[in-house]
Amino acid sequence: MGVHDSELSTQDRILNASESLFAEFGFDGVSLRRITQHAGVELALANYHFGPKKDLFLAVIRRRADELNRARVGALDALEPDAEVAEVIDAFTRPFLEKSVRGGSGWKSYARLIAQIANSPRWTEVVMASQFDGVATKFIERTKLALPHSADRNIYWAFHFLLGTMMMTFAETERIDSLSGGRCRSSDLDTIHAKMIPFLAAGFLALCGPDGVGG
Amino acid sequence: MGVHDSELSTQDRILNASESLFAEFGFDGVSLRRITQHAGVELALANYHFGPKKDLFLAVIRRRADELNRARVGALDALEPDAEVAEVIDAFTRPFLEKSVRGGSGWKSYARLIAQIANSPRWTEVVMASQFDGVATKFIERTKLALPHSADRNIYWAFHFLLGTMMMTFAETERIDSLSGGRCRSSDLDTIHAKMIPFLAAGFLALCGPDGVGG
DNA sequence: GTCTATAGCTTGATAGAC
DNA sequence: GTCTATCAAGCTATAGAC
Numbered sequence: 084m085g086v087h088d089s090e091l092s093t094q095d096r097i098l099n100a101s102e103s104l105f106a107e108f109g110f111d112g113v114s115l116r117r118i119t120q121h122a123g124v125e126l127a128l129a130n131y132h133f134g135p136k137k138d139l140f141l142a143v144i145r146r147r148a149d150e151l152n153r154a155r156v157g158a159l160d161a162l163e164p165d166a167e168v169a170e171v172i173d174a175f176t177r178p179f180l181e182k183s184v185r186g187g188s189g190w191k192s193y194a195r196l197i198a199q200i201a202n203s204p205r206w207t208e209v210v211m212a213s214q215f216d217g218v219a220t221k222f223i224e225r226t227k228l229a230l231p232h233s234a235d236r237n238i239y240w241a242f243h244f245l246l247g248t249m250m251m252t253f254a255e256t257e258r259i260d261s262l263s264g265g266r267c268r269s270s271d272l273d274t275i276h277a278k279m280i281p282f283l284a285a286g287f288l289a290l291c292g293p294d295g296v297g298g
Numbered sequence: 299m300g301v302h303d304s305e306l307s308t309q310d311r312i313l314n315a316s317e318s319l320f321a322e323f324g325f326d327g328v329s330l331r332r333i334t335q336h337a338g339v340e341l342a343l344a345n346y347h348f349g350p351k352k353d354l355f356l357a358v359i360r361r362r363a364d365e366l367n368r369a370r371v372g373a374l375d376a377l378e379p380d381a382e383v384a385e386v387i388d389a390f391t392r393p394f395l396e397k398s399v400r401g402g403s404g405w406k407s408y409a410r411l412i413a414q415i416a417n418s419p420r421w422t423e424v425v426m427a428s429q430f431d432g433v434a435t436k437f438i439e440r441t442k443l444a445l446p447h448s449a450d451r452n453i454y455w456a457f458h459f460l461l462g463t464m465m466m467t468f469a470e471t472e473r474i475d476s477l478s479g480g481r482c483r484s485s486d487l488d489t490i491h492a493k494m495i496p497f498l499a500a501g502f503l504a505l506c507g508p509d510g511v512g513g
Numbered sequence: 514g515t516c517t518a519t520a521g522c523t524t525g526a527t528a529g530a531c
Numbered sequence: 532g533t534c535t536a537t538c539a540a541g542c543t544a545t546a547g548a549c
Contacts, residue, residue, distance in 0.1 A: 093532080108420065111326035114524060125534060130526060132532090195419070202413045202469040205323065211473055219477055239478040240493045247466025248459040254417040258426055262434055263454040278455045281511055282501035289500030296496055308514080329542060340516060345544060347514090 094132050096122040101143045102189060106196040110140055141209070144200075147182075147193050148214040154178035155218045159225050168229045168291075169284035175222045176249055176276065183253060184272045191255075198254035201246065226287070233291035241287045248279055309347050311337040316358045317404060321411040325355055356424070359415075362397075362408050363429040369393035370433045374440050383444045383506075384499035390437045391464055391491065398468060399487045406470075413469035416461065441502070448506035456502045463494060 091099070100122035104113040115136055119126045133139040158174035166174075183194040200206040219242065226238055255269045269275075290296055306314070315337035319328040330351055334341045348354040373389035381389075398409040415421040434457065441453055470484045484490075505511055 109324060109326060109418070111324060112420070115526085116524080126525095127527080127535085128533070136525065198417045199414070202417050202465060202471065203324070204410070204469070204471050205327070207471040207473045211471070212476060216473075216477055236478070236481045237493065239474060239482045240490065241497060242477075243466060243474045243482070243490075244463040244494060244497050247462035247464070249462070250417060250466065251458060251462025254419070256417065256419050256422040256426070258422045258431075259454055259458045261427060262431055262457075263451070266451045267454045267458070275455065275458075278452065278505055278511055279459060282456060282459050282505045285500040285504030286497035290493055290497045296493055330544090331542080341543095342517085342545080343515070351543070 093122075093124055093128055096124055097129055097132060097139070098143055098146055099189060101139055102146075102192045102196065105140060105143060106192040106199070109199065110136075115139075143193075143196070144210050144214060147190065151179060151182065152215070152218045154182070156221060159218075159221055162225065164228075166229060167284075168226060168287045169280055171222065171225050171229050172245065172283050172287070173280055174225075175218075176245075176279070179249075179253065180272055180276050194253040195255055198250040198252075201250040226291075230287065230291040232293050233295055234297075237291045237295055238287075241290050244286060245283050248283060252276075252279065308337075308339055308343055311339055312344055312347060312354070313358055313361055314404060316354055317407045317411065320355060320358060321407040321414070324414065325351075330354075358408075358411070359425050359429060362405065366394060366397065367430070367433045369397070371436060374433075374436055377440065379443075381444060382499070383441060383502045384495055386437065386441050386444050387460065387498050387502070388495055389440075390433075391460075391494070394464075394468070395487055395491050409468040410470055413465040413467075416465040441506075445502065445506040447508050448510050449512075452506045452510055453502075456505050459501060460498050463498060467491075467494065 097118065100118045101113075104118055104121060107113075115129045116126055118139075119129050129136075129139060133142050155175055155178045158178055159171070162170060162174055179194065182190040200210050223238055223242055226242070227233070227235070230238065252269075252272065252275050255272075257269045259267045260269055312333065315333050316328075319333055319336060322328075330344045331341055333354075334344050344351075344354060348357050370390055370393045373393055374386070377385060377389055394409065397405040415425050438453055438457055441457070442448070442450070445453065467484075467487065467490050470487075472484045474482045475484055
């Protein structure tokens, strides 16, 4: 059942088990007993290594946030000066996509966990804003260069919409699978991303382009 | 603190308190003690009227789902035969907007609760699919009329993206408020909706129009 | 339909031996 | 750093008087 690789440290086993279970059941839906059991370690070790449960949760979030943000900042910095908005959106979204699809099951759980947190007021400040507002601001500044005629407000709203589609996608709830009668699969993130970029780029242009929606 | 209107029945007081607290802390983040205390009734009455906690949660969801879906179906049925995709999107999204903005604090909590559930695998089948797939299918069928050249798959994906932006908006987490330095306000749903319609319509046209993304 | 009281269990956290 | 044992508090759910 659990992840018992003897290669892994106790800390990493606890973090991996937490990541997977938090993503499936949420912060309050999992007990420390279940986490440590899934990790194959004693209950007391969770508190010893991470302190209170909330700090363990934040440690799970922080473990991958830096690596993710470094990849996104790198992609944004690598853009040509005249990059179109579709390329800016791709630079922001592709690193997370790549890690979720090809980074192993840990990154997959991480993406699903972030997607749930994104719509929860409880974790907005302590997780979303504190961990991701830096790269978000960088994305917005870079988007302003690609859409110089837009009111700033519209770019912020477009980013808000982008975030919604991105989080809905990373959540992988499989609702669209049954709704579409099997035509779509939530797990096929590569295909979804290929559809999402032109969808979002058209939205950005409509809202933030030369003829954008007023003020 | 709680809602103690003597006009309300015990059932409604429990449902109102549950709605508000579930929206803020999630299913596992609230105890029946807290709910009944907030409602101003005795603990045992929650179980007496609604059975197990999970059934109370589902009762909260179902209480408003029928009214919401009736309004959405009505708006979709009222569309002209040649309605453009922006009008179809408006028909689907506006009823929920109207209730969240002008339906009172109960509808506001309800919208925030649904937004959190939407990205949670735990409630996908038992809530989202069972309560909302009917109207979702109706929206998709109506959208096919407005975008007759599209592959069905692309319309499903576009709906998936629409749902993400809609749920991110109804969540009202206020992250965009601080990120934008006060330029945007999560609570200003009327303004957001006015931006969201052209944003989404452009996305639908790009993905599902005559030159839509292949297959 | 409402109240009191409580059963039976799980929770997060820690003390102390090794 | 790891283990066993446990505490105090909270939890859902129910039994039984009114």
